[in-house]
Amino acid sequence: MTTANQHTVVDDTSVSALLERGRRLATPVLREAVDRLAPPMNTVAAYHFGWIDECGRPSEADGGKAVRPALALLSAEITGAPPETGLPGAVAVELVHNFSLLHDDLMDGDEQRRHRDTVWKVHGPAQAILVGDALFALANEILLEPGTSEAGRATRRLTRATRMLIDGQAQDISYEHREQVTVEECLEMEGNKTGALLACAVSIGAVLGGADDRTADALESYGYHLGLAFQAVDDLLGIWGDPEATGKQAWSDLRQRKKSLPVVAALASQEEAATRLAHLMRTDAKKTQEEFEDFDEAEFATRAALIEEAGGREWTSAEAQRQHTTALAALEPLDMPAHVREQLIALADFVVVRQR
Amino acid sequence: MTTANQHTVVDDTSVSALLERGRRLATPVLREAVDRLAPPMNTVAAYHFGWIDECGRPSEADGGKAVRPALALLSAEITGAPPETGLPGAVAVELVHNFSLLHDDLMDGDEQRRHRDTVWKVHGPAQAILVGDALFALANEILLEPGTSEAGRATRRLTRATRMLIDGQAQDISYEHREQVTVEECLEMEGNKTGALLACAVSIGAVLGGADDRTADALESYGYHLGLAFQAVDDLLGIWGDPEATGKQAWSDLRQRKKSLPVVAALASQEEAATRLAHLMRTDAKKTQEEFEDFDEAEFATRAALIEEAGGREWTSAEAQRQHTTALAALEPLDMPAHVREQLIALADFVVVRQR
Numbered sequence: 266m267t268t269a270n271q272h273t274v275v276d277d278t279s280v281s282a283l284l285e286r287g288r289r290l291a292t293p294v295l296r297e298a299v300d301r302l303a304p305p306m307n308t309v310a311a312y313h314f315g316w317i318d319e320c321g322r323p324s325e326a327d328g329g330k331a332v333r334p335a336l337a338l339l340s341a342e343i344t345g346a347p348p349e350t351g352l353p354g355a356v357a358v359e360l361v362h363n364f365s366l367l368h369d370d371l372m373d374g375d376e377q378r379r380h381r382d383t384v385w386k387v388h389g390p391a392q393a394i395l396v397g398d399a400l401f402a403l404a405n406e407i408l409l410e411p412g413t414s415e416a417g418r419a420t421r422r423l424t425r426a427t428r429m430l431i432d433g434q435a436q437d438i439s440y441e442h443r444e445q446v447t448v449e450e451c452l453e454m455e456g457n458k459t460g461a462l463l464a465c466a467v468s469i470g471a472v473l474g475g476a477d478d479r480t481a482d483a484l485e486s487y488g489y490h491l492g493l494a495f496q497a498v499d500d501l502l503g504i505w506g507d508p509e510a511t512g513k514q515a516w517s518d519l520r521q522r523k524k525s526l527p528v529v530a531a532l533a534s535q536e537e538a539a540t541r542l543a544h545l546m547r548t549d550a551k552k553t554q555e556e557f558e559d560f561d562e563a564e565f566a567t568r569a570a571l572i573e574e575a576g577g578r579e580w581t582s583a584e585a586q587r588q589h590t591t592a593l594a595a596l597e598p599l600d601m602p603a604h605v606r607e608q609l610i611a612l613a614d615f616v617v618v619r620q621r
Numbered sequence: 622m623t624t625a626n627q628h629t630v631v632d633d634t635s636v637s638a639l640l641e642r643g644r645r646l647a648t649p650v651l652r653e654a655v656d657r658l659a660p661p662m663n664t665v666a667a668y669h670f671g672w673i674d675e676c677g678r679p680s681e682a683d684g685g686k687a688v689r690p691a692l693a694l695l696s697a698e699i700t701g702a703p704p705e706t707g708l709p710g711a712v713a714v715e716l717v718h719n720f721s722l723l724h725d726d727l728m729d730g731d732e733q734r735r736h737r738d739t740v741w742k743v744h745g746p747a748q749a750i751l752v753g754d755a756l757f758a759l760a761n762e763i764l765l766e767p768g769t770s771e772a773g774r775a776t777r778r779l780t781r782a783t784r785m786l787i788d789g790q791a792q793d794i795s796y797e798h799r800e801q802v803t804v805e806e807c808l809e810m811e812g813n814k815t816g817a818l819l820a821c822a823v824s825i826g827a828v829l830g831g832a833d834d835r836t837a838d839a840l841e842s843y844g845y846h847l848g849l850a851f852q853a854v855d856d857l858l859g860i861w862g863d864p865e866a867t868g869k870q871a872w873s874d875l876r877q878r879k880k881s882l883p884v885v886a887a888l889a890s891q892e893e894a895a896t897r898l899a900h901l902m903r904t905d906a907k908k909t910q911e912e913f914e915d916f917d918e919a920e921f922a923t924r925a926a927l928i929e930e931a932g933g934r935e936w937t938s939a940e941a942q943r944q945h946t947t948a949l950a951a952l953e954p955l956d957m958p959a960h961v962r963e964q965l966i967a968l969a970d971f972v973v974v975r976q977r
Contacts, residue, residue: 417773
């Protein structure tokens with residue numbers, strides 16, 4: 266299955282190495298940070314990150330791609346600084362990301378994340394709230410610790426991104442209860458939920474390395490559009506992804522009745538399929554989640570086909586490409602070492618062709 | 622009824638004027654800050670602060686004593702700066718305080734605050750989590766906005782206080798499920814939950830006014846012990862407070878089976894009454910909250926009498942006095958305008974004699 270931009274040749278090795286380096290350098294500092302939490306919050310956080318299992322035994326569960334820490338370290342190199350300069354930023358951004366996962370899983374009632382029970386499911390809602398709060402506070406603590414003016418500037422940017430993240434979750438919740446969501450509203454929500462923190466990750470290392478505001482803003486622009494490209498591909502994979510590759514059920518976003526980009530783009534089209542899709546969705550909305558999940562697989566296939574027929578798949582694929590182009594354009598005027606630029610480009614390419 | 626230190630003559634007018642000034646200067650800035658939140662979070666926050674009612678109509682509900690903003694403004698005056706210098710600190714501290722109220726009410730299942738339904742009860746758990754998160758982020762945003770090194774230092778102190786606040790809530794939750802809590806553990810928990818943020822309020826204005834770390838640390842010490850004195854009196858009022866004055870039910874902390882200072886101090890004593898109290902509490906622990914609330918009033922009176930007989934009331938009253946003394950001792954070595962010192966002393970005196 267192709268998602269978008271199937272003709273790009275992507276240097277997968279370089280992206281894997283980048284992500285691997287991010288995990289290798291950031292994880293020890295992240296674990297040290299989490300160790301600062303008073304019990305039982307340290308244990309609950311360690312479970313969330315996949316370092317221990319439900320019984321407290323050491324484990325090596327999937328802790329996520331850790332793309333944000335990798336970006337923050339690369340970000341420091343943009344200024345010619347060593348990647349380690351970006352470490353407090355890498356850890357802070359990863360802490361904020363996980364604060365939002367803990368709270369969002371509870372708000373959304375999601376029982377599984379990365380093939381394991383979510384924190385609220387295992388340790389109860391109070392711990393999910395509390396540990397989320399603690400990770401958010403810890404992010405600021407780690408970032409402000411050096412006491413430099415760069416640290417202050419980095420924290421301002423992280424705070425702005427966090428506010429956008431929260432705005433995005435508020436929009437996501439309110440859209441669930443609405444019959445109609447426009448493509449623009451969906452893009453704004455995805456920009457807040459995914460773009461803002463990736464933007465912060467790509468600029469935070471540079472800020473810690475002494476980059477000026479103009480450079481940081483341009484990097485944020487790259488990261489923001491990279492996030493939107495990432496999310497567009499995510500929305501494609503959420504409907505047409507290969508369950509073997511994604512680790513999710515087939516048609517997973519359709520099962521959750523998510524008003525993702527392909528859906529809202531399809532509904533906005535003038536095609537006859539859009540009318541039929543809208544009619545089905547109005548009927549679907551009256552069903553309980555249990556009734557809905559009992560659907561025959563063919564029902565989901567029908568909806569996916571209508572979305573494709575109305576142009577939702579093609580539009581989203583083109584949108585991923587447009588965001589990819591905008592992201593790369595933001596990099597152009599910036600001075601940076603050639604190997605860093607190559608990696609930022611490789612990462613953007615990877616985002617649009619990934620299968621999971 | 623007397624709580625502690627009944628012989629002190631307290632200048633109530635000066636304390637009222639200080640609290641009134643805090644509300645007058647901080648509220649407009651606080652409202653402006655809350656207006657930055659995306660809908661529906663701005664409305665939910667406005668309901669929480671008592672500015673609108675459940676239907677969105679303007680209201681002037683009790684928004685709390687607002688002692689923290691008042692302290693933050695006075696704190697700026699310690700350095701000779703005008704009170705307005707402390708405004709970003711006043712608003713940030715009040716935002717963090719309300720972030721913790723929103724989340725704690727949900728975690729604790731509290732349905733009422735200041736005689737009104739709590740946010741999670743009116744707007745649902747997701748909004749309580751989300752708006753709490755937003756107020757926390759907003760606190761950092763407001764405080765870091767000036768971009769000065771003082772702002773960075775103030776944010777570090779606020780972050781540390783917030784982490785202690787979260788630690789305190791974690792301890793509070795875990796103590797609920799334990800049969801025994803020591804006096805030391807209770808004091809540590811109360812120091813985290815009440816002392817840390819008051820400490821931050823008393824130092825944050827001074828930090829924004831350019832105070833050095835030694836001065837800020839001494840002010841934090843005053844605020845921390847002021848908080849412990851405040852909490853000791855709160856614990857006394859929670860059992861023996863006059864319902865007419867406190868606005869709470871008689872024996873309110875006993876109804877909630879809170880292991881507050883008078884209770885843990887009574888249990889720690891060698892008195893025979895302590896043994897009888899411990900026995901009753903073990904039986905009580907087996908009851909559901911509903912069964913427990915159906916108790917005859919005389920049952921609560923019996924428990925209160927046992928706590929008093931075992932010395933819990935007297936110990937807590939003396940503890941309030943000890944914390945009051947320690948708080949004032951921390952102020953002594955500091956240089957500050959005479960009228961500011963007088964107000965800090967009046968406030969400490971007020972805290973230990975208040976009836977509500």
